[in-house]
Amino acid sequence: MSTLIAHLRSTVGAAHVLTHDDPTTDLSAWEQDWRKRAHGRAMAVVRPGNTAEVAAVVKACAAAGASIVPQGGNTGLVVGGVPDNSGTQVLLSLTRLNRVRAIDGANLTMTVDAGCVLQNLQTAAAQAGFLFPLSLAAEGSCTIGGNLATNAGGTQVLRYGNTRDLCLGLEVVTAQGEVWDGLSGLRKDNTGYDLRDLFVGSEGTLGIITAATLKLYPQPAAKLTAWAAVPSMQAAVELLGLAQQRLAAGLTGFEVMGQFALGLVDKHFPQLRVPLWQDTPYCVLLENSDFESEAHARGLFESLLETAFEQGTVTDAVVAENLTQAKGLWHIRESIPLAQAEEGLNIKHDISVPVSSIPAFCEATDAELQRAIPGMRLVNFGHLGDGNLHYNVQAPEGVDGKAFLRDEEERINTLVFDAVARFGGSISAEHGVGSLKATKLPHYKNPVALSLMRAIKTALDPQGLMNPGRVI
């Protein structure tokens, strides 16, 4: 393989091809996933500086028969972007492709390199007077290429959709090292198959996304947040319907949080002052993005909550007085995973079912889990507006987390995934498949869909060199 390494060095510059030959080089930032579940060994970490170099790297690897693992910010949760242990895979890092190529205000679009950090794109859009709405916990280090490759979700999906919905066009290096310039600021283009959406969400298994044209939106005049105690999951779903009717597209967030999840935040981060959680099974966080004014947003919220009180879907509520309070409420919601980690290791899920089935799913599955593991504690929270729950299972009080994971993870996954399947849901709503769930797909995915996926994979990557072992 030293011929390939030499070729790659001449292609992208020796400084941008890192190997284990140099014992002082630490590659673990690329070889280990963010949650430290997997640590691989790459033949080399290659960091091309532009699209042409990416294409040249892919061509060189294809000629040498070396497989490629593309990586952005390495913040994925399903082990989709780190090399295996073989020492034969080329880790292709996209982070040097980090330019905002263009912002077109009249067209409400921006065209950016794949390696741009999400937060930098939010900032670039804001500086130009616009909103780029994609927002998720890892935004300070994840890259837009990774967001696209995994079709990332986040907190604004209810209004603005997943990453797929925010993308108008792509630039992709194919498995053959050809560059497809599909960058497009067009909102309508019916000239053939939807290649864009095929590459979005394909997790690097069909080609490498090197740039994208993304949708921008006008900035709202005000953002207001409310926090409501609801008497049941069914009440939360009814409140969602009411909020969608009253606020329409102004409703940009609708998060649900179970009592135990909020109790963990209260226990481990008491300074956050979690409101209303003690006497209710669930709380809900609502966000209203208003294009008129804060006063208008407040009026809509007050009228909405009044109706909800009358209907009995809300038992108590607070509306943030200002932006600081609003951010504080979001901060509580976002602290649940950290509080959970403080409490100990746990078994994480990222599932979705139709919104209408959420109450029945929770009732049935909560009970089933309680029967299977008496005392298990459910950290149930998520994007109710999208039907997406992070339905996590914590060990019973006093049980060691590590032992719990070792002994129960497989059984609990099967129980939860089987329940998801019965309710017509998905075992991976927003995190993707990666390696972690690749072995589950044959069981839970429709077999005709799987065979169509395999046919596409073979057609576009006949050598099977693009991120092997992921997705299918």
Place this chain on the structure above:
Amino acid sequence: MSTLIAHLRSTVGAAHVLTHDDPTTDLSAWEQDWRKRAHGRAMAVVRPGNTAEVAAVVKACAAAGASIVPQGGNTGLVVGGVPDNSGTQVLLSLTRLNRVRAIDGANLTMTVDAGCVLQNLQTAAAQAGFLFPLSLAAEGSCTIGGNLATNAGGTQVLRYGNTRDLCLGLEVVTAQGEVWDGLSGLRKDNTGYDLRDLFVGSEGTLGIITAATLKLYPQPAAKLTAWAAVPSMQAAVELLGLAQQRLAAGLTGFEVMGQFALGLVDKHFPQLRVPLWQDTPYCVLLENSDFESEAHARGLFESLLETAFEQGTVTDAVVAENLTQAKGLWHIRESIPLAQAEEGLNIKHDISVPVSSIPAFCEATDAELQRAIPGMRLVNFGHLGDGNLHYNVQAPEGVDGKAFLRDEEERINTLVFDAVARFGGSISAEHGVGSLKATKLPHYKNPVALSLMRAIKTALDPQGLMNPGRVI
């Protein structure tokens, strides 16, 4: 082929297999396209009654090596759904698959058969208290399967997207006659390649859509329409930006109409009383869907127009006083194609460029056309909010339309398409490729995209039996 016909008769019932053997049977409703540009001859018209029958028909045709042309309401504009002249193709009509399978209000979805007429779905949604926003001229006879197969656009794309954006899941019969049940009410599902969006817009060349799960929206409380005279296309684009900022997602329509187009409506349908057209190069129609009240919508419109007057982007305007007036204004917009037909044959285009490029595109292309064909008359109108113009060319006054088409269509198409390509646009924004534009794609479509499309076609339809000659 009589064996195949017999097999098909036993599969779907003899009454649902129509052939030319019976001289009293008139098949022209299926064999001729809506604009009467093509008239083919089918081996048989087959009308299965459910998904299992569609699958059986496809299996029988695959075994016999007979190609299949799927057809919905036969309202397409690019000759994508009628058989060729060979007498060897099976015309597979989906119109007997016409059930609304389910409406799930809490999930804001409905699941419907592919053969449902669009208008019936709008009505079914409204009766359940919801909005299904897809709306286009042919809605009284087009089917949702055809809308999906061509990713139809229409008048509400600005807010709700193309048909693709309104679809959450599909049921598809593959080219092998397998049924993929991908019906899903999920808003988030990251478990593999996006097969849904691959079939949407593939025009029956990869498989046959038999059902879909579609998004519903809450009904707005009021819809208000305004009509404004603008001094230039640049002013129209600036007004669009202002309206997007002020009305945000309330802006559900933004149509532009050139003076000559409106003059034709005035000439041929004087009873429609076209407003404000005589002293301005363009008029704009704006629609505001408001979730509070008509008074609120009116207040927003008045404030918006006041600013626009001050900025000089609007020189005169009327706001509809009531729903009847609002419908009247839409009716004028929708009468442009009819007025144009009254005036004589013309060369139609359905193009898009980035919104920001529309003024420069029009200025350059209008002038180029005028130089090429002195006296030609431009019927320019369309969905400016989507960057989509129906940029149609009418013969000079006194020139016979038929001769004009015969002598000039190819030259004018080339001129317009070349201009579109220079501005990074699409030669088919919302109508699809069909047969009419299939020969143009190799010239105007990115060659890497074309080769990816061919690889996918070969992978999913290796026999090449699904709607051959369309798209690629």
